[in-house]
């Protein structure tokens with residue numbers, strides 16, 4: 001090509017392109033609106049109300065579904081409840097009700113494991129919080145009693161996985177911290193003091209035995225079920241027993257902050273902050289963790305967007321609880337940073353598939369759900385956006401009041 005012509009093309013292209021890449025102003029409301037629309041579209045294509053979204057396999061665009069007994073069944077109705085809460089759209093409410101309803105069976109069956117908390121609290125818990133429907137309350141109270149049957153008072157904690165007892169004896173996993181919220185809620189709503197005591201003791205035992213001296217976490221603690229003695233820390237979904245599994249760390253950050261909110265025991269908040277600070281210190285530059293912080297394949301290892309979404313919720317919870325303004329600002333800003341990155345082209349799926357978020361990792365050692373969309377990432381992303389939107393509204397209202 002003629003050199004002059006080539007120069008002309010380059011000059012005209014440069015003139016048309018903005019010199020700096022335009023970064024549109026981030027708004028939780030805008031991301032929520034977009035996510036609500038997408039959720040509604042997904043809902044429209046679903047007929048069976050007793051099969052639940054779980055993941056989108058590599059190179060596919062539609063959700064794979066699972067039955068009501070899958071540990072993830074509560075997340076899709078939870079996404080629908082957040083979408084309804086943000087839009088007041090009756091179609092979303094009907095969808096949320098329809099997908100919540102089949103989960104009732106879990107609350108009245110004997111507890112398979114601690115996941116009953118995720119299944120029932122994300123569905124019925126959000127449903128009750130938003131609608132105040134008394135029928136939902138009854139299901140929640142029953143689910144809390146069912147979860148409490150897994151409590152061992154010699155250890156002082158819930159047996160998280162009865163099905164893995166042979167392998168790990170009395171096991172308590174870090175994920176289980178999240179499901180104490182159901183017990184705390186039930187204790188305040190007619191379920192009785194015992195549920196509060198179980199949840200508090202479980203958090204204390206987890207804090208004492210699963211938090212390591214460097215403020216990373218064991219995924220699983222094994223205990224002697226007769227003497228209550230801590231035997232050994234393990235991993236199940238992480239790279240190694242002593243490694244830092246990303247999602248486990250974020251379950252801990254969120255779980256201990258929630259335990260402080262419910263008990264006022266300051267050691268729980270201190271633990272949550274220590275876990276959060278350790279997580280922040282070790283995060284890669286782009287703010288989204290690799291699935292395990294100690295995988296030797298880093299930086300080639302897959303990321304886990306679900307951990308980033310849970311971390312955002314956990315840090316917003318910490319920000320709500322700390323008194324110090326600088327700490328409030330620190331954890332709010334970190335959470336906003338994660339939500340913005342998750343909302344960028346790299347992680348937000350847009351038109352690529354039915355999910356909201358890309359790049360989550362479920363169970364790497366089992367070679368299962370690696371670097372794909374997983375429903376709980378969408379659930380905690382929606383929760384984070386709803387929390388952030390409320391914060392944006394409160395800040396705007398405060399600014400207006402100060403002006404008057």
Ligand code: GLY
Nearest residue numbers: 175237247362363
């Ligand atoms: N609670 C199971 C997981 O985080 O994968």
